[in-house]
Amino acid sequence: xxxxxxxxRLTKIxxxxxxxxxxxxxxxxxKGEFLVLLGLSGSGKSxxxxxxxxxxxxxxxxxxxxxxxxxKARSRQLRHLRRRMAMIFxxxxxxxxxxxxxxxxxxxxxxxxxxxxxxxxxSKKDIELAMANLERVGIPEQAYKRAxxxxxxxxxxxxxxxxxxxxxxxxxxxxxxxxxxxxxxHSIMQYLEQMNRExxxxxxxxxxxxxxxxxxxxxxxxxKDGEIVFEGSPAEIDKVKFKEIYGEDAExxxxx
Amino acid sequence: MPKKSKFxxxxxxxxxxxxxxxxxxxxxxxxxxxxxxxxxVMFLLQRYWWRYINFYEPLKLPVWxxxxxxxxxxxxxxxxxxxxxxxxMAAFHVRLVGKDLQDLPLAQRFLRFLKMNATLLAQPAxxxxxxxxxxxxxHDSPSTGMVVPTTLLKDxxxxxxxxxxxxxxxxxxxxxxxxxxxxxxxxxxxxxxxxLVDRWPYAARIWGELVxxxxxxxxxxxxxxxxxxxxxxxxxxxxxxxxxxTALGTLLAFPLSFLAARNxxxxxxxxxxxxxxxRFLFNAIRSIESLLIAVVFAVWVGFGNPFAGSLALLIHTVxxxxxxxxxxxxxxxxxxxxxxAASGARRWQVVIYGVIPQVIPSYLAFTxxxxxxxxxxxxxxxxxxGGGIGTLLFYWKNExxxxxxxxxxxxxxxxxxxxxxxxxxxxxxxxIREKIG
Numbered sequence: 001x002x003x004x005x006x007x008x009r010l011t012k013i014x015x016x017x018x019x020x021x022x023x024x025x026x027x028x029x030x031k032g033e034f035l036v037l038l039g040l041s042g043s044g045k046s047x048x049x050x051x052x053x054x055x056x057x058x059x060x061x062x063x064x065x066x067x068x069x070x071x072k073a074r075s076r077q078l079r080h081l082r083r084r085m086a087m088i089f090x091x092x093x094x095x096x097x098x099x100x101x102x103x104x105x106x107x108x109x110x111x112x113x114x115x116x117x118x119x120x121x122x123s124k125k126d127i128e129l130a131m132a133n134l135e136r137v138g139i140p141e142q143a144y145k146r147a148x149x150x151x152x153x154x155x156x157x158x159x160x161x162x163x164x165x166x167x168x169x170x171x172x173x174x175x176x177x178x179x180x181x182x183x184x185x186h187s188i189m190q191y192l193e194q195m196n197r198e199x200x201x202x203x204x205x206x207x208x209x210x211x212x213x214x215x216x217x218x219x220x221x222x223x224k225d226g227e228i229v230f231e232g233s234p235a236e237i238d239k240v241k242f243k244e245i246y247g248e249d250a251e252x253x254x255x256x
Numbered sequence: 257m258p259k260k261s262k263f264x265x266x267x268x269x270x271x272x273x274x275x276x277x278x279x280x281x282x283x284x285x286x287x288x289x290x291x292x293x294x295x296x297v298m299f300l301l302q303r304y305w306w307r308y309i310n311f312y313e314p315l316k317l318p319v320w321x322x323x324x325x326x327x328x329x330x331x332x333x334x335x336x337x338x339x340x341x342x343x344x345m346a347a348f349h350v351r352l353v354g355k356d357l358q359d360l361p362l363a364q365r366f367l368r369f370l371k372m373n374a375t376l377l378a379q380p381a382x383x384x385x386x387x388x389x390x391x392x393x394x395h396d397s398p399s400t401g402m403v404v405p406t407t408l409l410k411d412x413x414x415x416x417x418x419x420x421x422x423x424x425x426x427x428x429x430x431x432x433x434x435x436x437x438x439x440x441x442x443x444x445x446x447x448x449x450x451x452l453v454d455r456w457p458y459a460a461r462i463w464g465e466l467v468x469x470x471x472x473x474x475x476x477x478x479x480x481x482x483x484x485x486x487x488x489x490x491x492x493x494x495x496x497x498x499x500x501x502t503a504l505g506t507l508l509a510f511p512l513s514f515l516a517a518r519n520x521x522x523x524x525x526x527x528x529x530x531x532x533x534x535r536f537l538f539n540a541i542r543s544i545e546s547l548l549i550a551v552v553f554a555v556w557v558g559f560g561n562p563f564a565g566s567l568a569l570l571i572h573t574v575x576x577x578x579x580x581x582x583x584x585x586x587x588x589x590x591x592x593x594x595x596x597a598a599s600g601a602r603r604w605q606v607v608i609y610g611v612i613p614q615v616i617p618s619y620l621a622f623t624x625x626x627x628x629x630x631x632x633x634x635x636x637x638x639x640x641x642g643g644g645i646g647t648l649l650f651y652w653k654n655e656x657x658x659x660x661x662x663x664x665x666x667x668x669x670x671x672x673x674x675x676x677x678x679x680x681x682x683x684x685x686x687x688i689r690e691k692i693g
Binding site for chain 1: 591592596597599601602604605608609610616
């Protein structure tokens, strides 16, 4: 399989050397893969995802995205790389006071003409694409509402529509369903699966529930204290491996 | 959990400074407290000296007086620091304990006081001595006590039923301090309530004439027959001074506030430079009262010219709103900004789509708040020649003193006009606030 993201000896140290978040991590993500990151809170999942698009500056190591070195990219090149990798967030990260449509269109800012975007003007094509994406996630009728009038599940769908605006090669999701109820969680995960299968978007997502990881993931990467403790297919995770990832006292909780 | 890493380098000076900071601050606070006590004693001595002790010769300190005061306060700070749980120690959460982190007997506390006296001067040298653990600084030893952060003592010192705070040494001391402060305050601000009664006849005359309001001055000045010197004309002038200052001030403060926000500018050395400069400018200008700025402009563009008052209020408004606005920018939800940056948006696009929608409501609220302040300031800025209704207030007030003149009625009319303006504008801005809130 061709590699989309190659991570080589990635290390991240926070707070003047106080906290070691990622310790010498090397792995790669193939094109079309659905990679699930597992691990306790603070194990380094979010840091790993944010290092890939450099929302967090890595301390050492290299990350290749489609052959280009993300860690060495200067501002313009970095923006062009970031356009190709979309991200959705646990807390949705929408501008609450803006309309849903504006929020979705803001995913297109990297492509939009700078002058026009300065006065809130988007091309007709972009607006049509935004409406099409809202339709795709099933909430076209909410387009002109304010984002904070929507329910949590609907807000995350807006987040997905915003990510779709980038027509990305890679979708990173940072615990996309942790703030949602189980039923909504599945519908959100199904949109990710759909993007993965139909559009061929590579997905990297961190999840809290092993059952969701088993159901949707094609490969699992488990982190503990900033180190990789498991890498392989979902079927390989048994009771022993589970305790290795989550510690001796952990019990598995299922989401159906 | 992320583990403490081996990457943290030990740093002798920094570590020691960190270890020593709370106890140093505690000591300095206690020393300053005793300094205040000394000041109070000196003040009271001098104040009552001529009254009760020697009317003919003022109190004079000998040459060694001030060094003695400084040393005396230092000794008192050392003594209380060794014997009691002082206000400074309480404020910085440190405590003097002995072996096994238990409470220290009185004799050993006193021994500690003597020891500290003996080597007080050597302290700077002790700090830089190598191979001494930071906690061993300042005579800390199990026998004569150690000053440690109270967080270390949570499980060690048995929980005792606490006395009511005012019944501890510290509480009594603080109460005494409070009493002395009030005593000093009373003397320094020359409180004399009996004056209010003794001199009532003088006030009664003014109050009486003030309520005999001369309403004929509202539209036309009776003396000069001029409309331009009427009260209503100056009311309108006042409102426009405030309006000009607020509107233009908001327009200027809006872009400047982004330059003074850390989360917008803090990405490059140049940005940091601009951020620090803007913050310094805002703070510096904000701390100059607009009456003072108006003094300069009154000389510059003409005494009594409303333009001078508008400019003064404008400058103060830009600085004050710039500060408030930039704090709003700094407290926006960073999530959406992160999301936009992650999608490859330029930084200024992130500001337009992520920051501005979030700050608009509070910007409006602050602008209205500033409008209220500017209206109030515009009514008195004429004191230094800034124009507005205050021009009449101070003109008529000064007329009072002339022989054969009695202008308190005109002053009364102006005061009523001021009340009307302020009330009206408050009402309007209140209604707008309701609408947007």
